[in-house]
Amino acid sequence: MLSRKLSVLALTSAILLGTSCSSDVSLLSVQIYPADPNLAHNTSFYIAPGGTIQFQIQGWYSNRTTQTIAASSGKWSSTNTSIAAVDANGFVTSAGPEGVTTVVVSAKGHTSTVIVGVCDPSVVVCPP
Numbered sequence: 525m526l527s528r529k530l531s532v533l534a535l536t537s538a539i540l541l542g543t544s545c546s547s548d549v550s551l552l553s554v555q556i557y558p559a560d561p562n563l564a565h566n567t568s569f570y571i572a573p574g575g576t577i578q579f580q581i582q583g584w585y586s587n588r589t590t591q592t593i594a595a596s597s598g599k600w601s602s603t604n605t606s607i608a609a610v611d612a613n614g615f616v617t618s619a620g621p622e623g624v625t626t627v628v629v630s631a632k633g634h635t636s637t638v639i640v641g642v643c644d645p646s647v648v649v650c651p652p
Contacts, residue, residue, distance in 0.1 A: 548586075554593065554634040555582045556627065559614070570641045571608070571618050579614040579638065581631050598631035607642050618642040 557564060559578040571577050581593040595614035602610045604625035610616045616627055624641045 549589075550586045551583050551632050551634065552586055553584045554598075554629065554631050554636045555584065556580075556614075556629055556636045556638040557582050568641065569638065570643055571616070572645045573618050573620070573622065573642060575642075576615055576617045577640070579610075579616065579627065579629075581614070581629055581636070583632070593631055598629040601628045602626070603628065608640055616640055 556579045558566065558569065559580050563569070563577075569577055578595075580595050581598050583591050583593045585591065596612055598614070600610040600612060600614055602608055602616070602625045604623065606620055607623040607625040608616050608618045608627075610627050614629070620642075622641075622643050624639060626637050627640055628635060628637050
């Protein structure tokens with residue numbers, strides 16, 4: 525009889541633990557961040573004319589975890605394609621003159637932006 529009570533208790537515990545551990549985890553937000561880990565802590569990004577930088581998408585979840593989301597699953601755009609364009613994989617390439625553009629990505633119902641400046645590296649002051 526004691527064995528049966530322990531089995532029922534173990535089964536009940538497993539069900540309760542399984543239920544609490546399998547709670548739905550939802551995506552709370554996304555953030556654009558550079559693929560180059562050396563740039564991970566930068567808040568501003570600059571590229572030279574003709575230069576390229578790759579961005580990725582970071583997902584922030586309700587269980588307090590983060591995960592990289594495939595860049596190709598986002599919809600990427602640039603607010604000023606005459607300054608820099610972005611492709612479907614998050615590669616931003618300067619397109620012409622110096623200036624600033626905002627890169628936008630929408631992924632899984634969330635949107636994030638980052639500002640990218642294009643400037644001549646021989647010039648000491650770049651646009652903000």
